[in-house]
Amino acid sequence: MLSKAIPSKAIPSFSCSRRRGENEPQALTFSEEWGVGPTFDWYKTLKTTKIESIEIRIDVGGVVPHRFVLTRMCDNRIHRFDRRPQQPDHARELEHGPVDLLLNHPVACEDTYVPDVGAGFLSDIQRLSHCEIMLSLDGHVDLKVVLAVCYIISKDSFAQKYTFLRHNCFFLSWTIFMSVSRHYLPYSVPNHERLMTRLESSLKPLTSLIVNEAMELFLDLVLDTAGVFRRRIDRSLRGGVIAVAWAMPPKLLRFLWRRYFALKLHFGLRKHLETSVKRQIQERVPGVYESIVTTFTQSNSLDSNLWIEGARKSVETEIGEEVAKILWDAILEAISFGVPEAGVPPEEQPPVGHRLKFSLLGKQSAQFFAVWNLILVTGISSAKAAGQGHHGTLTSGAVFDRVWDAAGNACFAPAKALVESTNGQVGSRKRAAMWEQIWKIWDNAWKEARDIVRPRTLGTVEKITSKIIETSGKNVIQEMQDPMGKRVKVSLAERKPFKSQPHLGSPFHISSGELEHHMQEKIKGNTMSAEILAVTDSMSRIWTGMTSLTSDEDLHIAPVEVSLAS
Numbered sequence: 346m347l348s349k350a351i352p353s354k355a356i357p358s359f360s361c362s363r364r365r366g367e368n369e370p371q372a373l374t375f376s377e378e379w380g381v382g383p384t385f386d387w388y389k390t391l392k393t394t395k396i397e398s399i400e401i402r403i404d405v406g407g408v409v410p411h412r413f414v415l416t417r418m419c420d421n422r423i424h425r426f427d428r429r430p431q432q433p434d435h436a437r438e439l440e441h442g443p444v445d446l447l448l449n450h451p452v453a454c455e456d457t458y459v460p461d462v463g464a465g466f467l468s469d470i471q472r473l474s475h476c477e478i479m480l481s482l483d484g485h486v487d488l489k490v491v492l493a494v495c496y497i498i499s500k501d502s503f504a505q506k507y508t509f510l511r512h513n514c515f516f517l518s519w520t521i522f523m524s525v526s527r528h529y530l531p532y533s534v535p536n537h538e539r540l541m542t543r544l545e546s547s548l549k550p551l552t553s554l555i556v557n558e559a560m561e562l563f564l565d566l567v568l569d570t571a572g573v574f575r576r577r578i579d580r581s582l583r584g585g586v587i588a589v590a591w592a593m594p595p596k597l598l599r600f601l602w603r604r605y606f607a608l609k610l611h612f613g614l615r616k617h618l619e620t621s622v623k624r625q626i627q628e629r630v631p632g633v634y635e636s637i638v639t640t641f642t643q644s645n646s647l648d649s650n651l652w653i654e655g656a657r658k659s660v661e662t663e664i665g666e667e668v669a670k671i672l673w674d675a676i677l678e679a680i681s682f683g684v685p686e687a688g689v690p691p692e693e694q695p696p697v698g699h700r701l702k703f704s705l706l707g708k709q710s711a712q713f714f715a716v717w718n719l720i721l722v723t724g725i726s727s728a729k730a731a732g733q734g735h736h737g738t739l740t741s742g743a744v745f746d747r748v749w750d751a752a753g754n755a756c757f758a759p760a761k762a763l764v765e766s767t768n769g770q771v772g773s774r775k776r777a778a779m780w781e782q783i784w785k786i787w788d789n790a791w792k793e794a795r796d797i798v799r800p801r802t803l804g805t806v807e808k809i810t811s812k813i814i815e816t817s818g819k820n821v822i823q824e825m826q827d828p829m830g831k832r833v834k835v836s837l838a839e840r841k842p843f844k845s846q847p848h849l850g851s852p853f854h855i856s857s858g859e860l861e862h863h864m865q866e867k868i869k870g871n872t873m874s875a876e877i878l879a880v881t882d883s884m885s886r887i888w889t890g891m892t893s894l895t896s897d898e899d900l901h902i903a904p905v906e907v908s909l910a911s
Contacts, residue, residue, distance in 0.1 A: 368466040370427060370457035373495045379894055387460060388492060394899075395419045395484035396491075399525050401518045404474040412477075412518040415462070415470070416491060419484045423467060425459040426491060428517035430507045454507030456495055456517065475846045477867070478522070481834040486528050487899040490891075494521045497890035504883050510876045512883065515868075520884045523651060523864055524891060528900075530833045530857045532647045532656055535824035540634045543820040544626075551816050552623045555809050559618060559680065562805045567717060569801075570794040577786050577793075578779060621679040629675050630817060633667040637821060651888035652881065653826055653861055661818040668813055672806070673744045677729040712767050712776075719763050720756045727755030741806050745799060753791035757784070826858020833860060 376382040388394065397417045404411045414426040431453045462470070498504045498520070504512050640663055641647055650656040731751030732744050739747070764780045771777075783790075832854035838847035855863075865881070872880050894900050 368425075368459045368461075368463050370425075370455075370459050373426075373456040373458055373492075373499070375496050375499050379493075379496060379897065384458070384492060384495075388488065391418070391422075391488070393418050393420045393422075394488045396482045396486050396488055396525070397421075397484060398479055398481050399486075399491075399522060400479035401477045401522055402470065402474040403477055406473050412514045413474075414491070414518050414521050416488060418488070423462040424488070425462055425470075426495070426517070426521060427455075427457050427459075428507065428514045429455050429457075430509075431455055451503075451506035451508050451512075454505075454512075456499065475838060476836075476849045477838050477847075478863075479836045479849060479852075480522070480526055480529070481836075481852065482525070482529055486525050489897065489899040490525055490528050491521050493891045493894060493897075493900055494524050494887060497887045501883075501887065501890070504887060510873055511879055515871055516880060516883065519864065519868060519880075520887050523861075523884060524888055526833065526857070526860055527651060527888070530831060530860075532650070532653070532825045532857065533828045533831065534638055534641045534647065535634075535821050536828075537631075537634055537638055539824055540638075540820055541631060543824060544630055544634075544817075547816050547820060548623060548626060551626065551812065552619060554812055555622050556615065556619050558805050558809055559622070560615060562802060563680075565801055566798050567721070569798050570791075571717070573790050573794040573797065574783060574786070577790050578782060618679065625675045625679045629671050630813075632671070633664060633817060634821075636667050637663055647825070649889055649892050651885045652865075653822060653858060655885060656825060657818060657822050660821045661814050664814050664817050664821075665810070668810055668817075672810060673735065673741070673748075674733045676806070676809075677725075677732050677748070681725050681729040712764070712771055715767070716760050716763055719759055720752075723759050724752035724756045728752045741803055742799070745802055745806075746795070749791075749795045749799075753788070753795075757787055823858075826861070827856045832856055835860065837863075 371384075371387070374383045375385075395418065397419045399414065399416050402413055402415060404413070411427075411429075413428075416424050416426070418424070432455075459466070495517075498517070504516070506512060637660065641660075646659055647656050650659065728748035728751055732748035735744060761780075761784055768777050768780070833856075834852050834854050836849045836852045839850040840847045868880060869877055891900065
């Protein structure tokens with residue numbers, strides 16, 4: 346093979362500098378059964394298995410930087426964990442070499458530990474490498490967590506092999522560090538009261554978006570439905586509508602109608618709708634949050650996610666299921682509350698033309714808009730009665746069909762009565778004939794309008810649903826990332842002027858979300874873009890495998906109460 350003929354300085358550079366004969370690395374050797382094997386035999390000899398602190402160090406003295414992990418135990422003993430490709434002499438035996446390595450082909454690796462690092466070796470480590478990040482654990486995490494990472498990696502068909510760009514020494518160090526930090530400071534189920542505080546801060550933009558979408562939908566529903574009736578009316582009855590309306594191109598007429606109804610909705614409906622939507626959010630979202638808190642408290646499913654994004658999917662799925670149960674009830678409650686003069690019988694409506702903004706359009710136009718006002722009031726009221734109470738048992742499409750048909754059936758008689766009571770004021774035979782034709786085509790035209798507006802309506806409902814899920818999920822995730830009073834003490838590398846090597850800065854406290862963000866930025870900065878997702882996914886897979894080792898009490902995840910003052 347070509348790889349056998351090429352000498353390499355790269356592979357030896359993956360190994361750390363150490364004094365020959367002192368603190369020789371030991372292979373991390375596991376059997377199929379968890380807790381059995383030479384590595385666990387060594388673990389059982391330790392006087393203490395509790396970790397005081399853990400750090401990732403980087404040695405930049407070779408051709409390729411090398412990361413490794415040091416754990417300082419509560420008895421001050423230090424253990425080291427490394428990953429390297431196998432040395433060249435072994436590589437030739439296994440028919441792989443430097444070219445395979447540099448081409449990112451999977452090769453055999455050496456996962457090792459150095460037990461009880463001696464003073465001389467520690468001096469070399471401190472001289473030839475620097476600490477990137479150190480986490481103070483105060484004895485709350487057992488060394489078995491580190492061994493569990495190595496054990497699961499050894500059983501993973503992909504991660505057990507060394508790859509230059511993916512499953513390398515960086516990968517082992519990051520996975521150990523993140524797993525230990527998650528054991529120390531796991532994601533906690535959000536506090537309901539704090540979720541409500543976050544809801545209040547997001548209430549205004551959420552309400553505004555929902556109202557804007559609802560207003561646009563109202564306009565489209567009215568205009569599309571009116572357009573269907575206009576197309577179906579016999580043009581011989583054009584005298585029943587003001588002449589200019591027939592002369593206008595459909596798009597221009599739609600524009601003018603839109604401006605008129607937009608003004609009516611803006612001054613009459615928007616304020617009521619804003620109040621109602623806000624009230625619905627305040628009344629119903631707390632129940633969604635309560636269900637989320639209960640579900641995740643009982644299932645402990647948050648523990649299965651290494652990264653917060655993994656938890657986000659679980660949270661948003663749960664929120665989506667809860668929102669589906671209440672969505673249409675909330676929508677119908679909101680729009681029925683927002684309609685002016687809702688529930689006022691037709692005979693008690695103001696006289697035709699009483700509130701028209703454009704009186705110069707005449708009595709025919711006044712009658713037309715009066716009928717549409719009545720249709721809005723009656724239709725929405727009937728839609729509410731038909732659509733509420735299904736609690737997620739029907740699809741959005743089925744609920745829409747139900748409420749639309751109910752609105753059409755309920756509007757027919759009141760609209761016809763209003764026209765008959767005002768025809769005398771209009772005084773037009775063709776106008777009366779036009780209305781008679783409308784009553785004949787009512788059912789078919791209403792169904793045609795339903796087919797036209799259905800996709801638009803369901804699209805708006807989906808958009809509103811997505812925004813509610815996104816906002817609610819964001820509040821839950823933010824609270825998980827920054828639980829009140831729960832912090833971990835870290836120290837980060839700082840580069841000082843005139844110093845060749847970074848030095849460890851002063852310790853400070855950060856939340857689990859801040860620590861995760863720092864580690865992800867570190868991964869992005871030290872991994873090729875095409876490999877970042879694969880690396881983080883592999884880390885997640887190892888974490889999930891660890892959480893399956895539930896029979897071992899040392900691996901149980903329990904939150905450590907750590908305040909900012911600790």
